[in-house]
Amino acid sequence: MTSGKAPREGRKRHVSMGDVARRAGVSAQTVSRVSNGYQGVIPQTRELVLKAMDELGYRPNSAARALKLGSFHTIGVITFSLEAVGNHRTIQAISVAAAKAGYAVTLIPVDLPTQSGVEHAFGRLEELAVDAVAVIVEVHLLDRAKVVLPPGVPTVVVDSDAGDAYTVVDTDQADGARQATRHLLELGHTTIRHLAGPESSYAAQRRVDGWRETLIEAGLEVKDIVRGDWSAASGYEAGRTLVADTQCTAVFCANDQMALGLYRAAAEAGRRIPEDLSVVGFDDSADTPAYSPPLTTIHQDFAEVGRRSVAAILEQLRTGEQKPGTSIVPTRFIHRASTAPVRVSS
């Protein structure tokens, strides 16, 4: 009875331009023109098409569009965790900057921070619909021999040491550490210890370097570092060692969360901050102004890192060529209330 080509009842079929075109009595190409906002369509025709689109519930098929145009307008972000303080701030900035440029952001989680985990994530990359990649993992986790970024895919490596092969956007970790240490020196401290991040972290290593260099320049003793894993809990554990060192009057912490742990260790040991112990953090995370006392720290401009990363990617996408080199985002010293001049002891 009915037409041989009755609309199937089953799984909702995609409404295509052809369907809209038929309904509107125009060609598919005209539908395409309306869909893409091309100007050379007279209002009357446009109305017709829009009406048909609306009635049929037309939505452009991005797969087809991507196939035709050769671009997804999507940037992949390879990352281990969103939990580390910096990561989600960087990713937030990346996704906002990307959106502003009309790009979406796809997360590619690395399930384990191991060689194989990273390899797996890079493997998935092959099958993912991205035009470019931002890598936010500790790149030294990558065995260069095994993990190769797909050639021809514009890539930016964030906050890590990627050698000369890639475009890198990095925060000036070492300088931040130097600023922090210098500040403590200026306050007259002579025993300035460091609560470091994990050995596996490149950023942690650079912060250790900056601290150490500054002390050596000043001709001061470089005491052993104590390591945490970035967590506040580890900062507390490490902090117990530090507060037990009565010579030590100042601690530079590799991040704010560990500084928070140190606060607790100091409180338990009866050492007041900043009167008995000066503390400088790193990151300038959102909570620090409300620490008790508010934490003197080093501000990291994650937003700028995100912006530059996207800018670098867009540049590569535009010119079509990798441009190895490192873009350094400066850090800024933020003075709050957790540091004070050393008290003349004895």
Add this chain to the structure above:
Amino acid sequence: MTSGKAPREGRKRHVSMGDVARRAGVSAQTVSRVSNGYQGVIPQTRELVLKAMDELGYRPNSAARALKLGSFHTIGVITFSLEAVGNHRTIQAISVAAAKAGYAVTLIPVDLPTQSGVEHAFGRLEELAVDAVAVIVEVHLLDRAKVVLPPGVPTVVVDSDAGDAYTVVDTDQADGARQATRHLLELGHTTIRHLAGPESSYAAQRRVDGWRETLIEAGLEVKDIVRGDWSAASGYEAGRTLVADTQCTAVFCANDQMALGLYRAAAEAGRRIPEDLSVVGFDDSADTPAYSPPLTTIHQDFAEVGRRSVAAILEQLRTGEQKPGTSIVPTRFIHRASTAPVRVSS
């Protein structure tokens, strides 16, 4: 001299199955079979194809694949900010659970937490390559009349009130608030105040409700709430009001960060925690065990929320139908050291 069809030097053309097929001396379909791990290809042929793939640097084109298969294997996550404590944890969990199921996650940032910002994000959704959507914005920001999720796209609304229209995964905020308040009651506190989150937040509202109900049930006075904006700084500001209330011996904070601010306010006012003031937080964020003293709080299982969200999406994808309903993830009380029995005053 050379063949008329020399490989263009210009923009790197995509290596297609056809290219590989020609090189390997097989058909494109066989390349497809090898690419997809189909078993009925004899090892010798497979080797040939793999070798050709390798030599040419073949990478499957996901746009074409998506067009053919009608699926991107991608879930879109609409969110305002990654900064709010819960968000990035939920998104992390979603992306991991999604990856486990072979799905990628695309972030769709809402640039402003306003009606128009949300509308814009939903607009972008139309052109994005996603099979399903998880919405992690305060849904009441949406004007139902204006913002309509594209029909036929499986959708899950996370931690928000979406009425009966969508599948919802929600944390049991009210129950968490009740547990927190009950704990304080059991310790003998009779003036228990609430440091609430912003009025615009659904979660904040539910926590207020849970706190209020419990106090009313106990026949206690319900004092005015003081509001913050989730930030530690706002917790400090609001906290100054609360610590000034000498009758008040216990505060239930709508999140951990504001509790941290309250800690500072208490310290400045010379009120010790927990001796003079008991504090309960909400979220069980990573830092809380290292607060000084460690914060008693309500654990939110963000990972479970993420897992259930993905599960619900996969279910919708599988069956092809929306299944409205709410899945409630329980909260858990975590006893640490910031609460103590009320001291007999006077």
Add this chain to the structure above:
DNA sequence: CTTTAGGATGTTTACGTAAACATCGCCTCG
């Protein structure tokens, strides 16, 4: 030795879109 089944591989086609090119009609200008 012929037949047949089934495994391995090749050929055709469609997915939905947009660029490139083709057509048509109307307006302007000489």
Add this chain to the structure above:
DNA sequence: CGAGGCGATGTTTACGTAAACATCCTAAAG
């Protein structure tokens, strides 16, 4: 009044893949 030009629209084609179908060959069975 005719040529030319241009604006609006239609037609053809290709993007890269995988399902469906077609073919070929080998080996086992009769």
